[in-house]
Amino acid sequence: MERTHSPSQLTQEYNIVVGMEVHAQLLTKTKMFCRCSADYQGASPNTHTCPVCLGLPGALPVINRAAVEATIRTGLALNCEIAETAVFARKNYHYPDLPKGYQISQYELPLCRNGWVEIDLPDGGAKRIRIHRAHLEEDTGKNTHAGMHTLVDLNRAGMPLLEIVTEADIASTEEAYAFLTKLRTILRYLGVNSGNMEEGALRCEPNISIRTAEQAARDEFGTKVEVKNLNSLRAVRNAIAYEAERQADTLQSGGVIEQVNMGWDENRQRTVLQRAKESSEDYRYFPEPDLPPLVINRAWVEEIARALPELPDAKERRYRHEWALRPIDARTITGEKRVADYFEAAVAAYGLENGKPQRMANWITDELFRLLYADGEGQDLRQITDTQVQPDQLAALAQMVDTRSITANTGKKVLESMYRSGDDPQAIVEREGLAMVSSTSVIDAAVQAAFDNNPDELTRYRNGEKKLFGFFMGQMMRATKGKVDPQAARQRLQEMLDSGNSIRN
Ligand SMILES: [Zn+2]
Numbered sequence: 011m012e013r014t015h016s017p018s019q020l021t022q023e024y025n026i027v028v029g030m031e032v033h034a035q036l037l038t039k040t041k042m043f044c045r046c047s048a049d050y051q052g053a054s055p056n057t058h059t060c061p062v063c064l065g066l067p068g069a070l071p072v073i074n075r076a077a078v079e080a081t082i083r084t085g086l087a088l089n090c091e092i093a094e095t096a097v098f099a100r101k102n103y104h105y106p107d108l109p110k111g112y113q114i115s116q117y118e119l120p121l122c123r124n125g126w127v128e129i130d131l132p133d134g135g136a137k138r139i140r141i142h143r144a145h146l147e148e149d150t151g152k153n154t155h156a157g158m159h160t161l162v163d164l165n166r167a168g169m170p171l172l173e174i175v176t177e178a179d180i181a182s183t184e185e186a187y188a189f190l191t192k193l194r195t196i197l198r199y200l201g202v203n204s205g206n207m208e209e210g211a212l213r214c215e216p217n218i219s220i221r222t223a224e225q226a227a228r229d230e231f232g233t234k235v236e237v238k239n240l241n242s243l244r245a246v247r248n249a250i251a252y253e254a255e256r257q258a259d260t261l262q263s264g265g266v267i268e269q270v271n272m273g274w275d276e277n278r279q280r281t282v283l284q285r286a287k288e289s290s291e292d293y294r295y296f297p298e299p300d301l302p303p304l305v306i307n308r309a310w311v312e313e314i315a316r317a318l319p320e321l322p323d324a325k326e327r328r329y330r331h332e333w334a335l336r337p338i339d340a341r342t343i344t345g346e347k348r349v350a351d352y353f354e355a356a357v358a359a360y361g362l363e364n365g366k367p368q369r370m371a372n373w374i375t376d377e378l379f380r381l382l383y384a385d386g387e388g389q390d391l392r393q394i395t396d397t398q399v400q401p402d403q404l405a406a407l408a409q410m411v412d413t414r415s416i417t418a419n420t421g422k423k424v425l426e427s428m429y430r431s432g433d434d435p436q437a438i439v440e441r442e443g444l445a446m447v448s449s450t451s452v453i454d455a456a457v458q459a460a461f462d463n464n465p466d467e468l469t470r471y472r473n474g475e476k477k478l479f480g481f482f483m484g485q486m487m488r489a490t491k492g493k494v495d496p497q498a499a500r501q502r503l504q505e506m507l508d509s510g511n512s513i514r515n
Contacts, residue, residue: 035172081145183247417493460486
């Protein structure tokens with residue numbers, strides 16, 4: 011069960027104001043400033059390290075071009091301005107998982123600024139969440155606390171990290187959820203991040219404050235509290251709701267909100283104080299002396315822009331307006347790039363005429379998703395690419411139903427069989443004798459058998475209980491394993507019920 015906090019009386023007197031910082035691990039082959047392999051998941055601790063990411067004296071960083079390109083791609087997709095010159099900066103702080111004693115980040119001159127992401131609102135409208143900046147930095151290592159000791163693994167140290175910072179434009183838990191979902195979808199479309207929040211590849215830190223309508227009119231903000239390192243959409247939603255309510259309670263009882271960092275206690279579903287928040291002065295930023303300013307060639311930016319894939323919003327519009335898809339299906343299918351890719355491959359095999367894309371969408375969102383969910387895979391619809399049912403096989407199945415070689419009901423059963431075996435639908439229909447039966451003699455025999463087996467119902471029908479039509483239809487379909495042409499069967503059943511002369515005693 012999902013636990014969400016409903017806004018109390020108190021929070022209704024305040025508006026929620028949220029800005030979001032998102033950290034996305036970039037899918038590069040090597041780390042940000044060295045040649046260590048970035049593929050460290052599952053590796054023994056401290057095996058993906060070198061003098062650069064261990065922070066040994068004299069080791070010099072070299073900028074990873076692929077990480078810069080991924081950041082520019084993302085910046086363009088988020089409608090940002092791409093800097094002419096970006097400057098790496100040293101962010102000084104001491105932590106066991108940061109061997110150099112500083113993190114290389116970008117401060118005054120980030121790579122990307124002033125963008126936006128459009129989200130859909132529950133009332134059907136849309137809203138732009140402005141992106142303040144997006145910049146490149148390196149990840150820290152990972153501490154594991156074991157009793158009295160802390161173990162440090164530096165495999166993650168120096169991994170390229172894209173930090174995306176929004177303006178304080180998010181006004182509810184729903185908007186926060188919509189923003190993160192959309193951002194994650196875009197990052198996956200771009201292929202720059204796995205979107206896997208559970209593994210920490212995408213981490214989120216909302217800045218949460220509340221204010222009254224009068225404060226909002228004066229453009230004033232409340233004191234903000236940052237909740238660190240949330241790693242699920244649900245945690246983000248619940249943390250914002252909880253924190254807004256806590257702040258409202260504090261203010262109502264005459265208290266003061268302090269600017270602090272909080273953590274999220276998943277078990278108790280509440281925020282907990284971590285440490286007083288550092289201000290940027292505490293970090294003593296200065297330009298990284300070991301790296302030159304990063305001058306971005308305009309021709310390169312244009313080349314990256316031309317190579318951008320079709321993004322989810324554009325794809326959704328195309329599905330709706332050119333392929334006449336229902337809005338809900340267009341939204342669902344474009345929500346995951348792998349589902350959209352699967353859908354497009356199936357439509358390519360099936361065809362575009364006469365509402366075919368919508369029919370294919372139905373096969374996928376109704377039938378295939380049902381099987382994925384039953385398998386427990388539907389939590390992550392990207393698993394669609396792991397099913398045995400290939401897009402062209404699904405198209406062939408849809409074609410067989412369209413041409414009435416099998417009934418729609420048989421089609422669903424054949425799909426289940428395809429899902430389990432990976433076999434072609436034609437082979438399954440042939441092997442299991444599932445072809446649609448339209449023969450009049452077979453249908454007549456099935457009607458007659460239904461009458462013979464249910465004389466009481468037949469009498470009741472003929473005495474006016476017309477709703478028993480469905481009962482007889484069901485009997486016939488069951489007896490023929492759903493293979494008879496339902497249209498022909500319905501017509502023949504009606505004729506024989508109404509003629510009254512087919513009763514045999
Ligand atoms: Zn290294």
